[in-house]
Amino acid sequence: MENIKLLLEYDGTNYVGWQVQPNGPSVQAELEKALGQILQQPAVTVAAGRTDAGVHARGQVVSFKILKSVQLPQLLKSLNALLPADIVVISIESVPSDFHARYSALYRVYRYYLSFRPTAIQRNYSWYVGGYDIDRKLLDACASSVIGEWDFSSFCKRDTNVDHFRCTVGKSEWTQNAPGIVYEIRSNRFLYGMVRALVGTMVEVARGHREYKEFAEILIAKDRERAGMAAPARGLFLEEVVY
Amino acid sequence: MENIKLLLEYDGTNYVGWQVQPNGPSVQAELEKALGQILQQPAVTVAAGRTDAGVHARGQVVSFKILKSVQLPQLLKSLNALLPADIVVISIESVPSDFHARYSALYRVYRYYLSFRPTAIQRNYSWYVGGYDIDRKLLDACASSVIGEWDFSSFCKRDTNVDHFRCTVGKSEWTQNAPGIVYEIRSNRFLYGMVRALVGTMVEVARGHREYKEFAEILIAKDRERAGMAAPARGLFLEEVVY
Numbered sequence: 016m017e018n019i020k021l022l023l024e025y026d027g028t029n030y031v032g033w034q035v036q037p038n039g040p041s042v043q044a045e046l047e048k049a050l051g052q053i054l055q056q057p058a059v060t061v062a063a064g065r066t067d068a069g070v071h072a073r074g075q076v077v078s079f080k081i082l083k084s085v086q087l088p089q090l091l092k093s094l095n096a097l098l099p100a101d102i103v104v105i106s107i108e109s110v111p112s113d114f115h116a117r118y119s120a121l122y123r124v125y126r127y128y129l130s131f132r133p134t135a136i137q138r139n140y141s142w143y144v145g146g147y148d149i150d151r152k153l154l155d156a157c158a159s160s161v162i163g164e165w166d167f168s169s170f171c172k173r174d175t176n177v178d179h180f181r182c183t184v185g186k187s188e189w190t191q192n193a194p195g196i197v198y199e200i201r202s203n204r205f206l207y208g209m210v211r212a213l214v215g216t217m218v219e220v221a222r223g224h225r226e227y228k229e230f231a232e233i234l235i236a237k238d239r240e241r242a243g244m245a246a247p248a249r250g251l252f253l254e255e256v257v258y
Numbered sequence: 259m260e261n262i263k264l265l266l267e268y269d270g271t272n273y274v275g276w277q278v279q280p281n282g283p284s285v286q287a288e289l290e291k292a293l294g295q296i297l298q299q300p301a302v303t304v305a306a307g308r309t310d311a312g313v314h315a316r317g318q319v320v321s322f323k324i325l326k327s328v329q330l331p332q333l334l335k336s337l338n339a340l341l342p343a344d345i346v347v348i349s350i351e352s353v354p355s356d357f358h359a360r361y362s363a364l365y366r367v368y369r370y371y372l373s374f375r376p377t378a379i380q381r382n383y384s385w386y387v388g389g390y391d392i393d394r395k396l397l398d399a400c401a402s403s404v405i406g407e408w409d410f411s412s413f414c415k416r417d418t419n420v421d422h423f424r425c426t427v428g429k430s431e432w433t434q435n436a437p438g439i440v441y442e443i444r445s446n447r448f449l450y451g452m453v454r455a456l457v458g459t460m461v462e463v464a465r466g467h468r469e470y471k472e473f474a475e476i477l478i479a480k481d482r483e484r485a486g487m488a489a490p491a492r493g494l495f496l497e498e499v500v501y
Contacts, residue, residue, distance in 0.1 A: 024377060024378045024379060025378045026378045026379050026381070071379060073379065095376050100378070100381050101378045101381065102378055103375075103376045103377060103378040103381075105375060132346075132348060133338050133346045134267060134346060135267045135268045135269045135343070135344045135345055135346040136267060136269050136314060136316065136383065138269070138343050138344065138346075140379065
């Protein structure tokens with residue numbers, strides 16, 4: 016048995032998400048189908064982050080085990096030939112047998128792109144927050160306030176797969192990225208819907224729809240009913256996974 | 259009569275180009291249809307650059323005259339509501355009656371994106387030049403050699419609308435842009451197919467398919483049969499038009 020690690024980029028626009036689901040095409044299903052065709056054996060893949068429908072990845076990491084040994088450069092080439100154009104394998108390597116794309120990760124990096132005007136080129140890769148003034152200072156203040164170890168129960172969707180909601184956030188920062196701004200968050204783990212709930216709530220504060228002090232109150236409340244609306248999936252990228 | 263100037267961004271993937279053509283949807287037709295609906299009068303638009311099928315624009319400039327006066331912020335809003343999501347009006351202003359999007363331009367800026375690996379997110383916005391080693395020094399040397407005033411007959415497609423082929427190139431430069439590089443060229447005018455012919459020929463040199471000295475020979479030859487293949491449309495952006 017050989018343990019394989021893939022670095023994957025995908026445009027999530029046309030997928031129901033990473034995970035295989037009955038209601039539409041998933042990135043995992045496309046990848047496992049291509050692997051099965053090439054390897055002539057079923058491949059069960061594990062991803063570092065189970066991205067939602069419409070969420071993109073520039074640095075998703077996937078691991079899987081194969082029975083027979085293969086030429087990795089050839090496998091990379093064959094995968095990219097078989098996969099749809101919106102899924103690309105960037106690199107492939109053999110890793111120790113205890114490597115697990117999800118459990119071995121030290122931290123993950125997500126980015127969320129806001130646009131201050133409608134954009135044609137970035138229309139599937141950003142959230143246009145038009146029609147309201149965005150107070151950048153409030154966005155920055157909200158972002159800073161989640162750095163550290165917190166229980167993010169308020170900022171996630173119900174997920175019965177986790178036994179606690181604590182995440183250690185090392186970076187949480189907005190920076191310029193014309194024609195808008197980009198939010199980068201690094202954390203040892205992310206809960207289901209966490210980044211989109213954080214961004215959606217931060218934007219409500221920055222638009223003046225909520226008070227800034229409410230943001231801290233929501234975090235402390237550990238109540239998933241309190242957060243704002245989720246920001247749209249299309250602005251979110253799984254950027255990097257660090258092991 | 260009021261003279262109006264629009265700044266336009268579009269994703270050219272699904273269009274036959276800027277110009278109205280019988281064989282498919284054009285950016286001009288979409289824009290003129292939306293203008294006609296809003297203004298209740300036919301609008302004849304002129305663009306700074308007649309981009310080809312599949313070519314994108316981040317800074318196309320369009321001018322047109324209208325008979326009755328309109329509220330420009332409202333016109334901007336209405337246009338973006340009516341236009342397809344892959345065409346966006348960035349700004350709109352009233353300009354002196356002698357302003358002409360094409361003839362008043364001092365220079366135009368185009369960018370061409372090369373990618374060194376397949377990419378999912380940029381698949382419609384770059385040319386993946388895989389399978390060959392690209393010699394960056396040769397690309398740089400080719401790019402530098404077209405700076406100045408030259409007759410670009412060798413680097414264009416037949417176009418009966420122009421009476422000479424001289425262009426004054428002020429900038430012609432490759433820079434890093436992960437996962438590839440980007441070429442920026444500024445010129446007072448561009449001939450039909452010029453940037454794609456230049457990039458295609460530079461890449462042939464950088465791949466070792468042609469000698470570097472051939473590039474200068476082609477330029478001097480003023481023979482449109484001599485240039486290399488045109489680089490694909492999807493990597494090309496009309497970036498800016500300066501007046």
